[in-house]
Amino acid sequence: MNPSTATSPLPITQKSEAPNWRQIVKKYQAPCLKKSLWQIVNSMGSYIALWVAMYFTVSFSWPLTLALAALAALFLVRVFIIFHDCGHGAYFKSKRANNAVGFISGLMTLTPYRHWRWQHAVHHGTSGNLDQRGIGDVWTMTVKEYKAAPLWQKIQYRLTRNPFILFVLGPLGLFLIYQRFAYKLANRRDRMDVYRMNACIAVYAVVMSLLFGFWNFLWIQLLITSISGSAGIWLFYVQHQFEDTYWRAGEEWDYTDSAMQGSSFYKLPAILNWFSGSIGYHHIHHLSSRIPNYHLKACHEAEPFFQQVPVLTLRTSLKSLNLRLWDESSGKLVGYRALRG
Numbered sequence: 154m155n156p157s158t159a160t161s162p163l164p165i166t167q168k169s170e171a172p173n174w175r176q177i178v179k180k181y182q183a184p185c186l187k188k189s190l191w192q193i194v195n196s197m198g199s200y201i202a203l204w205v206a207m208y209f210t211v212s213f214s215w216p217l218t219l220a221l222a223a224l225a226a227l228f229l230v231r232v233f234i235i236f237h238d239c240g241h242g243a244y245f246k247s248k249r250a251n252n253a254v255g256f257i258s259g260l261m262t263l264t265p266y267r268h269w270r271w272q273h274a275v276h277h278g279t280s281g282n283l284d285q286r287g288i289g290d291v292w293t294m295t296v297k298e299y300k301a302a303p304l305w306q307k308i309q310y311r312l313t314r315n316p317f318i319l320f321v322l323g324p325l326g327l328f329l330i331y332q333r334f335a336y337k338l339a340n341r342r343d344r345m346d347v348y349r350m351n352a353c354i355a356v357y358a359v360v361m362s363l364l365f366g367f368w369n370f371l372w373i374q375l376l377i378t379s380i381s382g383s384a385g386i387w388l389f390y391v392q393h394q395f396e397d398t399y400w401r402a403g404e405e406w407d408y409t410d411s412a413m414q415g416s417s418f419y420k421l422p423a424i425l426n427w428f429s430g431s432i433g434y435h436h437i438h439h440l441s442s443r444i445p446n447y448h449l450k451a452c453h454e455a456e457p458f459f460q461q462v463p464v465l466t467l468r469t470s471l472k473s474l475n476l477r478l479w480d481e482s483s484g485k486l487v488g489y490r491a492l493r494g
Contacts, residue, residue, distance in 0.1 A: 172458050174409070178441040181452040182243070188447050189244050192235060193254065197261065200228040207373050208365050219376070226380035227428040233262045233385055234430030234446050240270035241442040260353050263328045263378065267346035268339055277442055280393065281411035283402040283479075288338070291390055293400070295479045296491060311489075314477050319390070324382020325375070384429075391470045392417050392435040396486050397463055400479045412439035417465045418453070426450075436462045 203225035210217045238244040239255030252266070259266035276289030286293065292313050299307065312318055333351055335344035361370040399415030401407070419433030426433055434449035437459060444452055453459050465473075476486040 172456060174440060174456070174458060177456050178437075178444060178452055181448040181455075182441060182443040184243060184245055184445045185447070186245070189445065192231075192447070196228055196231040196235060197258070200225055200232055200261065203228060204373065204377070207376075208369055211369055211373070218373075222373070222376040223380055225377050226384065229262060229377055229381040230384050230388075231428055231430055232258050233264075233381070234432060236262055236264065236266070237273070237430075237432075238445050240266065240273055243443045243445045256350075259350060260357060262381075263354060264332055265347040265350035268335060268343045268350075269332075271339060271343050272336065277439065280439065281399040281401060281415035282406045283400050284406075288336070291394060293394075293479055293486075295400075295481055296487070297481065299478055300492065316474050320383045320386055323386055324379055327386070328378050328382050388419070388429055388432060391419060391465060391473050392432070394473050394476060394486060395463060395465060395470070396472065396476060397484075398486055400481075409440070412436055413462055415439075417463045417470075418460075419465050419470065421467065 203221050207218050207221045207225065210221060235244060236255055236258035239251040239258065242248065242251050244254065245251050255266045255270070259269070272289040274289075279285035279288070280290065283295070292310065294302070294310055299310065302310070333347070335347040339347075358370065361374075364370075365373075393415060395417055397414070398417075399411050401410075413436055416435040416439040417433075418436055421429065421433050430446040431449040432438065432446065434453045437444060437449045437452050440459075441452075473486075475488045477488055478486070478491065480487045480491055
């Protein structure tokens with residue numbers, strides 16, 4: 154484990170020494186109705202209140218509006234975690250309740266629930282698998298692939314992985330444009346879900362414009378979506394894009410190894426961990442996506458095996474910005490400088 158990207162984790166336990174983690178995580182998979190409902194109140198409720206508060210500040214204080222937008226964006230990240238847990242069937246025992254809250258939170262985050270649920274399930278089943286890239290992940294090429302690629306593809310890849318495009322322009326492109334179209338491999342029901350959500354977003358935009366005025370609605374929504382989208386994309390990016398991450402091809406790929414070595418423990422300050430719904434315990438989430446966000450930390454602390462993972466902090470995670478390609482020879486994610494060798 155490279156100490157530059159991890160804070161002295163224990164070595165990964167050998168498979169023969171690994172505990173029966175599937176049995177251990179079962180006790181943390183049961184959702185708590187009281188906790189789920191309270192999260193809905195303190196997350197969705199706070200977001201709505203801040204949205205309305207922004208409207209009343211637009212006319213006299215843009216600095217205050219921007220400050221409220223940043224806070225609202227953090228709450229929207231938390232709403233997305235609720236949406237995310239519903240998509241995994243982890244938030245309520247009732248499938249109907251998961252789907253209902255998932256759809257509502259999907260409308261708030263401008264994301265088609267059923268279509269995203271399918272894409273994200275593919276991500277969980279293929280994360281770290283070199284032979285199954287392309288759905289629900291960040292485009293990652295190997296060094297060999299990049300060297301052999303035509304010039305137009307290299308330019309496209311560099312643009313896609315550019316931090317300004319990825320974290321500044323990307324959020325609006327993702328939530329306002331990309332999410333409005335169904336993926337070509339999606340089935341009919343998932344494609345229809347995209348169109349249904351588009352219609353609901355159109356109704357939402359019309360109603361909000363009538364209540365608050367078109368320009369007020371547009372600027373407030375764009376501000377919040379841009380900030381929350383940047384934070385959300387960064388969280389998703391850094392959870393798998395770090396130097397000692399995991400990529401394997403064919404039969405070498407292993408689900409447990411992918412979760413434990415290819416998903417980071419993003420050790421955030423307590424307040425940011427709260428706003429991000431503990432998704433920094435990403436290795437636990439990839440071991441068992443049925444664990445609701447409020448049980449991830451307890452599961453992580455329940456077994457020493459779960460703590461033998463790459464640990465990133467706010468400071469060490471910044472190195473991920475310069476990592477672009479998977480180097481199969483060294484087994485590391487590297488920057489473009491490695492191409493000179």
